[in-house]
Ligand SMILES: NC(=O)N[C@@H](CC(=O)O)C(=O)O
């Protein structure tokens with residue numbers, strides 16, 4: 001069986017920097033035409049000039065003749081200057097601004113503690129039509145980690161959107177039924193869904209031993225949530241699309257008494273999505289999810305090239321890890337045999 005799609009986009013990707021960037025950038029460039037590049041480097045990408053310089057480092061890390069167009073983001077801090085943001089947007093350097101609640105996830109220490117402090121930037125963004133991408137989890141100690149997304153929607157996101165109804169928001173890597181319901185029932189808001197959250201629930205991570213390579217944030221939830229994400233992904237809803245959140249960490253940082261959050265899925269995402277959409281009887285909706293909906297939301301043209309997926313009789317072998325100058329990185333293991341491959 002063959003499936004021909006417009007070349008897809010990954011609307012949420014971590015490429016890191018230095019030796020890790022060199023190791024992982026070709027993995028995304030192989031299948032994807034564009035990706036929205038997350039700014040949570042250490043130190044983070046906070047100014048337009050830094051985003052432009054980071055983009056050059058990404059381009060330099062790509063294989064020759066790779067056609068891959070990194071869409072840059074800025075990391076929102078309490079000191080972000082609205083004029084710098086506007087200029088970066090108007091000059092085409094950035095596609096979005098990313099909000100990390102301080103302490104919510106990997107490299108989020110410079111994120112936002114007091115939301116009132118970023119209102120002037122958000123007002124400017126609403127005015128000029130620049131999208132805010134959100135890591136949607138509260139960081140309050142009292143709130144259980146499995147509830148942090150739902151509580152964020154109720155106590156932070158919804159009030160913020162009532163205050164700034166014109167602000168375009170992308171809820172990144174939604175992991176709950178609450179998240180997809182909120183997005184699909186609203187206006188002016190979109191969401192990305194990762195590959196791994198369509199495949200694993202919290203049991204995969206915790207039953208029979210703790211599996212650090214399934215640990216990511218927001219953490220995988222109950223099965224009912226995974227099913228709601230699947231239903232949303234295959235629904236054809238125009239404001240629901242792929243953001244892999246492929247987030248490489250070296251194995252020694254993952255297999256650690258305090259392991260880092262992040263799943264690396266750039267290499268095998270497209271075959272896995274074909275598998276999932278086939279299981280859901282929705283192969284005809286895959287192109288919308290990976291190639292059309294995100295481009296429409298961000299107002300960019302559709303990619304010109306094609307990606308061909310083929311399903312054979314034999315199991316397709318994927319590497320267990322990829323080697324990078326920053327150490328080996330374990331590839332997401334879906335836990336089932338895959339027969340789809342990119343031709
Ligand atoms: N998703 C993750 O678990 N980790 C991401 C950060 C993020 O997207 O929250 C990372 O940068 O490693």
Ligand SMILES: [Zn+2]
Nearest residue numbers: 105135217218
């Ligand atoms: Zn995140």
Ligand SMILES: [Zn+2]
Nearest residue numbers: 014038245247
């Ligand atoms: Zn991420």
